Each structure stands twice: as C-alpha cells, then as structure tokens.
Amino acid sequence: MTLLSVERADARHGLLQAVREVSFAVDEGETVALVGANGAGKTTLLRAVAGAHRLHSGRVRYDGEDITDLPAHRRVRRGIALVPEGRRLFPELTVEENLRVADVRREGEWNLERVLDAFPLLERLRTKRAASLSGGEQQATAIGRALMTNPRLLLLDEVSLGLAPIVVDDVYASLASLQRAGTTMLLVEQDLGRALRVATRVLCMLEGRVVLEGAAGELSREQVTDAYFGLARSTS
C-alpha cells in the first residue's frame, strides 16, 4: 500500500530551484534511500515532505490524503517525523526534555521509557543539557525525539554526518530494528554503500531531479555512482 506519494514537486530557495518536477512513492514498510551529490535537492525534498519547506508547485499525498497545505506540526500528528540534518536539538533543554517535548500523544508503542530502553546511553544522560552531548549522543537523542511522536513515516537526513564510524554502526543498528518493527523510512545518506545495504529501494537525485530509481538489490554500485555524478552511460 502506498503511504507517501510526491507528485511533480517543485521547490525553490529564492530564485534557486532546488527540486524540479520530482515524483515518487513510498510503500508502507519500505526503506527508501535518497542519494545524490551535495546540492542535489535531497534535504529540500525531505523537508518538503515534513512540511518544513513549502512546495512551489506539486502535491504531497500521505495515507490517501492530500497534505500539501498542512503545516509541519499537524503532519507530525499524522505520523510524519523528521530527524533533521545537524540534529537540531534544543540546546538549553535536557535530553529528557528534548524527548518529552515531542510527546504529541499519538497512539503507538513509543514513549519515554521505550525510547530510553532503545537507546541505553541516553538513560544516564537524562538530566544533561543537549548542548553538552557528543555528536553520537546528540544523534541518538534526535532519533529518540522523532520516535516520541510515534511516526508511521520516519524521515532521516544525514544521520551519519559528523559521527565516528563506530557510532554510525550503532545508529544504523537501531534503524534496522525500527525497520524490522515495520516503520516506513525515507532517508538521505551520503555513504552510498550504506544506503544500498540498508534500503529496499534507492532514488538518486541530480540537480533537483530523480535520475535513477530502483530496488537496492538490483542496482549496481556503478549505476548509482554514474547517476550520482551525472555520467551518461546509457547501458543497462
């Protein structure tokens, strides 16, 4: 069943067109990776789905409903949560407060105890201010914060950026368990190898357009790399 569909989406930053006529759909339970070079429009597209960036034209449909004009906070209440690039925690709030502020009382299995169980390192950091955390701890808090909203569709923007490789492994291990629990995910990832391993399907963006789309198992690394850099190699 289609959970999310984006239809002919155009998004701009002032005069700059960041996303051009992008259309794609995500089925319930899927993990879709958005890959592409810097400035390809991945973050803008993700933020448009979350409601943080207004589309210039095009529609966003979610769970059979047109949500294009719905503000971000109301999309959260319907089950769309974004883990933003750079974590964007509330620095003066403690870890626990960062988590609890996102408690929108949506039905679901996630609550403060469950999140602290899922990220054991957060338990002893509960009363620490978010500003004092390491990068990995911040990322765990940011993912935990998104989970507090009980998302049906989890959007993740560059969760591995700026983290030590071993910490990235931890982060992806927790994402894998979310995947197994049936959470639908749309993620932006710079690391191609990781994107191909974690995702069921891959969308490659170049200069605001989706130039390649396919099941992660069927795409070769070369195909994706070529699309990534815009190399025209028109063979299968």
Add this chain to the structure above:
Amino acid sequence: MTWVNAVVHGILLGGFYALLAAGLSLMFGVMRIINLAHGSLALVGAYMAYLLVEHAGITTYLALVPVLPGALVVGYALQRTLLDRSLRGGELVPLLTTFGLLIVIANLLQYFFSPDVHGLSAGGIGPANWRISSSLTIPWFDVLVLGIAIGVLTTLHLLLRRTQLGRELRATAADPDTAELVGVDARAVYARATAIGVAVAALAGVFYAMRASFDPFAGPTQLIYAFEAVVIGGMGSLWGTLVGGVVLGVAQTVSAQIDVQYFQLGGHLVFLAVLVVRAVGQAFELGLRLPGGAGAEA
C-alpha cells in the same frame, strides 16, 4: 538608619518593578519581541479594574478575578491578530507595531475615560505600616507586592520547567522551525506566551493603580522601568528580572535619599552603567576570542 530605610524601600519597590517586568521578560524570552505596549497593556488592566470597582462596587482585589482571565483573552487575541503578522515581517516590525499599539491604547483610554487622574483603593492594607524604629517603617502593601512578584516569578519558573507547555515554550524560543517538526504548533505557543505576558502586565497594572494615581498616558513611564529591570537583570531571564527590579528600585530610593530629585536619575544611571559594563565586557570577550582564530566556534 535612614539609609537602611532607603535600601529596604528600594528592595520593596524592586518587587513592583519585577512584577511589571515579568511579562515583558517572558515575551522577549520566547519571541524576541520587545513589547513597547507592555506598560499600556498594564494600564488597560488598571482601567478594567477601575470600571468594575466603580460600576459593580466590588473591591480592587475581587476585580482581579475577572480582569486576569480578561487580560489572557486580550493577549491571546492580540498575538493571533496583530503580532503574528508583524513577526513574519522581520525583527523591526513588532517594535513598530507595539509602538503604534502604545499610542492607540493611550488615545482610546483618553477617549473613553477622559484624561482625568484616577486611583484604586488598596483597602485596609494600603496605609498600614510595620514601624520598626523612628526612621525605619515597612509598608504592608509593598511587602504584599514583593510577595506577589516572587509568587508570579516562581509560578512562571515552574510552568517553564515542569509542564509540557513550558517545554514547548522553551523549545519554540530556541528554534521555532524545529519545534514545528516535533509537533509543536509554534503560533499557538506564541499566543499562549502573549496571553500570559499580558495577564501578568494587567496584574502589575492593577497594583500600580493601587499605589499611585494613573492617567491614560502613564503607560510609557511604566514601560521604561520594566524595560530597565529586564535589561539590568539580563534579557529574557526570569530571576534576573527580579534582581534587575531590585537593583533599579534600590538605585532609585538611595539616590532619592541624597536628593529627592535624583530618584529617577539614579535608576537611569545604574541602567546606563550596566549597559556600558556589558559593552566593555563583550568587547573584551571578542578581543580574547580573536587570536583563537577561525573554527573556534565550530
């Protein structure tokens, strides 16, 4: 002993300034709005109470029961209709909007209530004093106001630290876009902040009207005291506001002890001194940070 008296009275006066400044501090802390109409909104509270006391024949304290919820509604509506729009226009627009509001309020009050001076009765507590020595007396009313100021600041502190609305207020203050992304309706949070700010302003206005006479144009003077208390205490910090109010009050009463004419001047001079010290401090900090080179912030 007269100096002790001056300091004690200054501290008590500081309680009133802190009460006056609490709403201003809250609104600045959450929305970065400097509400120039704050003093005028306090006056609106005083006039609302005046109407009830004159026409319903109730005491000033009882008049607070309908005035405070009324002020909450006024604040909420003000944010939804006027301030929301001006916030979208950038940093300067709210300043202009609230300045305009200040003038509109003063003129509306003059139109409806005439330019006459009014006062509200503080009841039996008004003239009551606790006489410690021939030169040291403590007015009960001022103690009451200080107590209410501490009560209001404590309540606001607990609201911000212990409740979901408080977490939403602080999250929105830090980063409204991200707050939206975790399900917080930033506009609704702003409206609640203004509602609380205006209600506290109205509370301060009613107590102001009990301690001094008021007229439709008394708002801006009260705004200056509130503003000075907020700045001295550190913008947007609630407990700093209490400290700022007390510093301002003591500066005024101690200056008045030297010469009655210096009452206002003393307060303004302390305010100016705080600004200069901060500016010098910041210049020093910048000077120390520069050799650290680029990347020190990252």
